[in-house]
Amino acid sequence: MSDLIQLVYSSRSNTEFDASAVGVPQEIARILSASRRNNKRSQIGGVLCYGDGCFFQCLEGERGSVEKLYQTIANDNRHRDVTLLLSRSVHHRQFRLWAMKYLSVDRPIRQFLAEQGLKRFDPFALDGEAVDRLLEILRSDTEEWRRPAGNAVPERSAPASMSGGISPAMLGIGALAAALTVVTLIALVIL
């Protein structure tokens, strides 16, 4: 039987990014690209959040894979003070659809921080209950879908009709219009 776990840690970035700028800072985009490639392969999912110089990440998957990845991440010199906030067995994944969802610290999270009496994103200061509340906010925050620069790219690509391709319905209408034009031309020649 598989042992599904959820592991959450926080760390301090060795580079301070301007997370309020449009789009994802380049270094974070690189992390996300490696994460999505590797995590898909090892069936790990989760969320990464960055703000005010701190990372907060949740990893979900089979215990052995998650613990191995956590060791790799902890040794990454792009961040420091990697601190485990929780590691527990779970029955269900909270971030099912994501190899690695990304959110910068934005309005709903700022509101949560204010409720916690925090002026900055400081995940080290959160107790277990607050970590759970933050995970829930990150799970339900769909803001990234609306950002023009695609602050996070969902694992599943948009269907052709949404991404500028030609849908089968459009092809059908085109064929019908062409047929009508031919019939009209023939009728004009005959009459």
Ligand SMILES: Cc1cc2nc3c(=O)[nH]c(=O)nc-3n(C[C@H](O)[C@H](O)[C@H](O)COP(=O)(O)O)c2cc1C
């Ligand atoms: C904050 C942070 C989060 C990361 N999260 C992941 C992750 O979820 N999955 C992953 O494979 N690598 C992650 N990495 C990158 C790893 O530390 C490591 O560079 C990467 O796994 C190497 O992948 P590669 O061998 O395919 O280049 C993260 C790095 C940082 C700094």
